[in-house]
Amino acid sequence: MTDLAPTGARGIARPDIERTTTDVSEIGDISRPIGFWEGVFAITAVRRALVLVALAIVWEVYARTLSNPLMFPSFSDTLVAWWSDVASGRLPSAAITSLQVLLIGYGTAIAISAVMTTLAVATRIGTDILATLTAMFNPLPAIAILPLALLWFGLGTTSIVFVIVHSVLWAVSLNTFTGFLSVSQTQRMAGRNYGLGGLRMVVFILIPAAFPSILAGLKIGWAFAWRTLIAAELVFGVSGNAAGLGWYIFEARNALETASVFAGLLTVILIGLAVEGLVFRTIETMTVRKWGMQNH
Amino acid sequence: MLAVRPNPLPAAGPAGATLLSVNGVTLQYKTRDRLVTATYRVSFDVAREDRFILLGPSGCGKSTLLKCVAGFMTPTEGDMRLEGRIIDRPGPDRMMVFQEFDQLMPWMTVIENVMFPMRRTGRFPGSEIRDRARRATEKVGLGRFQDVHPHQLSGGMKQRVAIARALAMEPQILLMDEPFAALDALTRRRMQEELLQLWDDVRFTLLFVTHSIEEAIILGSRILVLTPHPGQVRAELDATAYSHEHQGDADFMAFTRKINGMLFGTEETAHD
Numbered sequence: 001m002t003d004l005a006p007t008g009a010r011g012i013a014r015p016d017i018e019r020t021t022t023d024v025s026e027i028g029d030i031s032r033p034i035g036f037w038e039g040v041f042a043i044t045a046v047r048r049a050l051v052l053v054a055l056a057i058v059w060e061v062y063a064r065t066l067s068n069p070l071m072f073p074s075f076s077d078t079l080v081a082w083w084s085d086v087a088s089g090r091l092p093s094a095a096i097t098s099l100q101v102l103l104i105g106y107g108t109a110i111a112i113s114a115v116m117t118t119l120a121v122a123t124r125i126g127t128d129i130l131a132t133l134t135a136m137f138n139p140l141p142a143i144a145i146l147p148l149a150l151l152w153f154g155l156g157t158t159s160i161v162f163v164i165v166h167s168v169l170w171a172v173s174l175n176t177f178t179g180f181l182s183v184s185q186t187q188r189m190a191g192r193n194y195g196l197g198g199l200r201m202v203v204f205i206l207i208p209a210a211f212p213s214i215l216a217g218l219k220i221g222w223a224f225a226w227r228t229l230i231a232a233e234l235v236f237g238v239s240g241n242a243a244g245l246g247w248y249i250f251e252a253r254n255a256l257e258t259a260s261v262f263a264g265l266l267t268v269i270l271i272g273l274a275v276e277g278l279v280f281r282t283i284e285t286m287t288v289r290k291w292g293m294q295n296h
Numbered sequence: 297m298l299a300v301r302p303n304p305l306p307a308a309g310p311a312g313a314t315l316l317s318v319n320g321v322t323l324q325y326k327t328r329d330r331l332v333t334a335t336y337r338v339s340f341d342v343a344r345e346d347r348f349i350l351l352g353p354s355g356c357g358k359s360t361l362l363k364c365v366a367g368f369m370t371p372t373e374g375d376m377r378l379e380g381r382i383i384d385r386p387g388p389d390r391m392m393v394f395q396e397f398d399q400l401m402p403w404m405t406v407i408e409n410v411m412f413p414m415r416r417t418g419r420f421p422g423s424e425i426r427d428r429a430r431r432a433t434e435k436v437g438l439g440r441f442q443d444v445h446p447h448q449l450s451g452g453m454k455q456r457v458a459i460a461r462a463l464a465m466e467p468q469i470l471l472m473d474e475p476f477a478a479l480d481a482l483t484r485r486r487m488q489e490e491l492l493q494l495w496d497d498v499r500f501t502l503l504f505v506t507h508s509i510e511e512a513i514i515l516g517s518r519i520l521v522l523t524p525h526p527g528q529v530r531a532e533l534d535a536t537a538y539s540h541e542h543q544g545d546a547d548f549m550a551f552t553r554k555i556n557g558m559l560f561g562t563e564e565t566a567h568d
Contacts, residue, residue: 184398193366
């Protein structure tokens, strides 16, 4: 309410300014090329590889200062042991045996999980069954039901597959079902608008919409499958006529070849990194990242 | 527009004939601890080629009414008939455009989104689908963005895709639930103009929900004014005379004030 302001106006008035804008062709190139190192560090694989190199260096330095190859072999010793067993074919055959059992168990679990979650999302009794079973069995360690599996299926691949299915099934189902429940109401209504229902709703709307959760479940399931497999092999060793990685580690420990124990663990890690970096990463790039459902 | 046939709507009767009739519809829905009556004995008729607006403040049950027309819920009392047949389930003869941008499927490109309902319903021969989808996306000005995923589009563009997807299906009636409410004011105005242009071309029947008096007057040919708690019909008004160019005219303002008075019982100007 000063004398300067005209009556009825709020605030102090200042004169208007109008300018003509410059055309973009006269302004020229506004973007800036990316520098070499900035470009290199933008590649995820390069940054992750650097983390691995750093870890290897720390390992090597620590083992050398410790200088006790029986307890903690150095990175280079482990590599030597790893290479000699790879060359002799012992490690590759162990890895292949383990991977075969792993894939059978993992695949079976995913198939069962698909049926169970579809039933759970379609019917209320299905939801109740899945919720109850998951609550009951998810906390149960796979290794704890191994004695039962041995009793039922004997000493062989079937027992290991059984415990792998147990450890994967509940994790994948839980994630998938949670994903289904979090699909937006609008997308569901859009699906129903086109007359989709039941199985067609699950296939065309729910699975793609819940894909980030499903993928997370698959990753967790994969890790659980590995853990269970190695643990089961450590407990009762040879399954059938071929020995897996767990048995390889067990034997090496008995022979006090600690470097070979590390080589066995290294193989598990390498396979894990390869699956994460190649398989899951590719699936992510082709799906959730392309769809803008995941940003990094 | 999108039809190969000269007749834009497949089973269209003459303009002005009753297409949708809503008779004494009471809608109730349950929340955790009580039963809410959304609308009480609402009746209206939508004629072919109407741009019928359901207007009212929040809580008047206009969105619930639209969901009921779409077949997502059933009335407690009364019935809704599309061409004489009682509506009891969702169906592609009533295509819905939602307010939310996530109505587009993020895993499909723009053209795949437009093709999706056509593919799933088997309403059109497979060989025609891509062509129809292409023309529909061009019609809403997104011809260049056909192979882009929705997350790369702006809000207005996403709503255009949703409109193209709905119109490509040649529905009996197009249902829109505040489709422009989440857009900024400038984009909203442009979308309103484009929708009117589309209507000039295609002459579809539109049932449109809004809480903006201005939007109702500009877009609508007929406005159903609803009062809240529970939703009841206050008036059904003709609005064929007004569009964007009349904004600010004396009789446009008078009409706005009239509706405002019906809704709020005052003669204050709306700030919509």
